[in-house]
Amino acid sequence: MSLLEIKNLQASVEDGRQILNGVDLVVNPGEVHAIMGPNGSGKSTLAHVLSGKDGYEVLGGEVLLDGVDLLGLEPDERAAAGLFLAFQYPMEIPGVATMTFLRTAMNAQRKKRGEPELSTPEFMKRVREQAAKLSIDPEMLKRPVNVGFSGGEKKRNEVLQMSLLEPKLAILDETDSGLDIDALKIAAEGVNRLRSPDRGFIVITHYQRLLEHIVPDIVHVFSKGRIVRTGGKELALELEAKGYADYEEAA
């Protein structure tokens, strides 16, 4: 069975403007899909609609994650069902320590899946292990979530959360934006470590450079709210060379 199945997904924003115009996409376990497209093509909207953000109206279509219909679920229920969205702009949450946040999130998901809460030593062990792999200073985890973090630190924190929450499908929304090459490499290595035969990824990006580090199996071109072309990783290079002009006119 496919891991994620999006069928003819259509959605609009609150003012009624339709952004997604019939998206069809199948992600099988173990696959990394890249979605590339010009600014304003609806790539981030797709990520938001999949994760259940307010402010969008689904007009039609279906989204199944491991057979579960996501569109009827709240964002937290989608997360517990195995969906993870790495934010383009991770939020700063003053007053909530990163550790508290991680623990609350992990236990909330476990509770929803009927699993027991993690003991404090077990939780600490997991966090320390994963943080070390991402070169995250444990002191940082005592600070409020993302407050005063650099762009690179915020994205690494997203990857840390992904590592701890172990989703079935992760969507990376413009993870490369605002990162220098070193920060990009650390984040990409973190993602690559999480690649596994039963996990899927959707990597949303405008530029090809992220895909040098997270090498996709399949590349889609997104334009005017739908997928207009699908190919292998060489398609990303072609887009880099030729730009999106063809698709903006064609669509």
Added chain:
Amino acid sequence: MKAATPVKSEAEKALATTWAKTKDALPGKGSVAARREAAFEAFAAAGLPNRRVEEWKYTDLRNLMREAKPLAPPVGPAGLVRAQGAGRVFAAVGVRRLVLIDGQFISELSDLADLEPGLSIGSLAEALAANDTDVVARLGAKSPADKDVAFALNTAFMGDGLVIAVAPGMQIARPIHLVHCYTGEEAAAVFTRSLVTLGGGAGLTLLESHEGPDGIDYQVDNALDIVVGDGARLERVKVGAEGDAALHVSTTVVVLGREVEFRDLLFTTGGAVSRNQVFVRCDGPGTTLTLDGASLLKGRQHSDATLVVDHAIGGCKSRETFKAVLDGESRSVFQGKTVVRPDAQKTDGKMASHALLLSNDAEADHKPELEIFADDVVCGHGATAGALDEDLKFYLMARGIPEREAETLLIQSFVGEVIDQVADESVRDALTEATTAWLDAREQVELR
């Protein structure tokens, strides 16, 4: 600012009747009785403050206080039993409890053994009965709150309270907890006045809690008069957890010497109507004062924090941070006035008031005021009112945290900014727990 009210309200008439009936029985003779008389006359001339009185614009006491209850009778055995659990908010803190039931100091329920050297504790009623010269002089002195009508009523009717003094240089490690509890089955009025004096270089943590039964519209007019000597340190935390029909007005008057460190936190969850007014005057340079507040309100609760900080002398720093969490049709009022006198150069004063509106029917009123007569000062104010940040909520939910829990986390962090400033860790924990209890109760109501 006295707006004459042509027709006496029922409550004003009732207060006059109570005054005529009880004034001769109130503790203190001579100059104290004269002071009471003058205070009542001042009240009678002004009437209960209404919305035309600028300081009470958002808390129209004349309208909110339809009746004036009779003075609370002496506490009986049943009251003593009902007061047993009082003050449990600070049960884990290791405090010295001083218990006031229905406005009356109850020494047998209070911890008076093993007083630290340099600490003295007594009852106001006893001090007045004994014509204690220091207490009489203190009550006769001018006060920054003299023009306030609620304070005048307190002066007229004050029955009992505590007289606490810390000798110069003495650090009192064990916090003192003034436990105020109303136990009457009928509504009555309670007027308490406590006097606290810290000698130069002394240190104290003063906790205060106010509570009573739900469903009884009792009235509390409480006053706390604090004098802090040079180089002393005082932290006061007041928990307002009155019953849901109660009317509570508290006036805190603080006079600070030089190089004092004073921190104050008003934490309010209870009462139908509550007003906390704090008048602070800096008389010496190098003093730092922090006035913080957190209110968690629901239903039709109304809570008002009115602060007046008077920089009578330069070189002092004042900080005010108030947070209100408003559910249902509740309403919070913040009025912060900072006065900088002509000679008070190098004053550094900032205030901020923030309201988190959890419902469309809640209301927050912020009124910051700066009256600056000196030219070399740094003063500022800020105010916000808004709903929970939907983007933050989505971020938490996208990590698997259910909506209600995400809101709780965000509200806790909003209030936490002021609670985290409390120096005493166990007090901080107690307030965090009280916040959690309020949020849990909110969740329960939502789930029902």
